[in-house]
Amino acid sequence: MPQPPRPDGAPDNPVPVHSVQEEYFYLMVRRCACGGPWAPTGQTVERSGDRIVHHVPVRCAACGQERVVRFALEAPARRDPAPVREINPTAEPSRALDAAEWMDLARFYLERIERLKEPTERTQSLLDARGCLGEALKFYGPGDGGPPPEALWSEQSRAKVADRPDTYRRATLEAMLAKVPPEERLRQADAPEERELRKALQETARRRVGRRWWEFWKRGKN
Numbered sequence: 001m002p003q004p005p006r007p008d009g010a011p012d013n014p015v016p017v018h019s020v021q022e023e024y025f026y027l028m029v030r031r032c033a034c035g036g037p038w039a040p041t042g043q044t045v046e047r048s049g050d051r052i053v054h055h056v057p058v059r060c061a062a063c064g065q066e067r068v069v070r071f072a073l074e075a076p077a078r079r080d081p082a083p084v085r086e087i088n089p090t091a092e093p094s095r096a097l098d099a100a101e102w103m104d105l106a107r108f109y110l111e112r113i114e115r116l117k118e119p120t121e122r123t124q125s126l127l128d129a130r131g132c133l134g135e136a137l138k139f140y141g142p143g144d145g146g147p148p149p150e151a152l153w154s155e156q157s158r159a160k161v162a163d164r165p166d167t168y169r170r171a172t173l174e175a176m177l178a179k180v181p182p183e184e185r186l187r188q189a190d191a192p193e194e195r196e197l198r199k200a201l202q203e204t205a206r207r208r209v210g211r212r213w214w215e216f217w218k219r220g221k222n
């Protein structure tokens with residue numbers, strides 16, 4: 001099966017995305033050649049018909065290199081207003097990041113919860129983790145126990161999965177999703193007027209999965 005292109009946001013090859021949130025995650029994952037993270041310095045919008053192209057100038061926080069990354073936001077995915085932090089409302093797998101990259105993002109958001117003090121930030125981190133796990137799962141066909149070959153676009157991703165296959169098994173993803181509170185409840189808790197619900201949600205989450213539930217991820221490293 002042919003592998004999807006690895007768009008780099010060059011002028012003739014904008015990165016196809018389903019949301020601004022997906023653009024944000026792309027910039028988090030695809031770093032500068034020096035390893036530094038990209039920081040957006042602005043944005044311009046180009047519209048042609050149903051298509052929207054975002055031109056995002058970025059600067060490397062480590063070496064200062066600058067470039068412009070272009071994203072093509074496809075019309076069918078746009079909803080007004082889109083739910084906050086929604087990545088991709090369609091069943092189509094991402095064409096910006098591969099399965100292993102979504103899993104790595106999910107792990108980042110789960111592990112950082114330990115360091116966050118604000119309940120709102122924790123809720124948002126859970127919402128992002130849930131969204132990223134969901135995006136990873138979209139790459140798995142009904143009979144796939146692990147990510148199929150076409151879900152891994154780089155040597156780096158293939159090496160990660162070969163190195164720790166258990167971490168990327170479908171059963172692992174589904175077990176993680178089952179431990180994160182449902183999306184609707186997280187969204188409600190993310191709204192500023194829902195403080196009481198937020199408190200209740202935290203209690204529920206603790207009861208469901210235990211205080212150090214994120215250590216689920218660390219088992220695979222042993």
Ligand SMILES: [Zn+2]
Nearest residue numbers: 032034060063
């Ligand atoms: Zn750099």
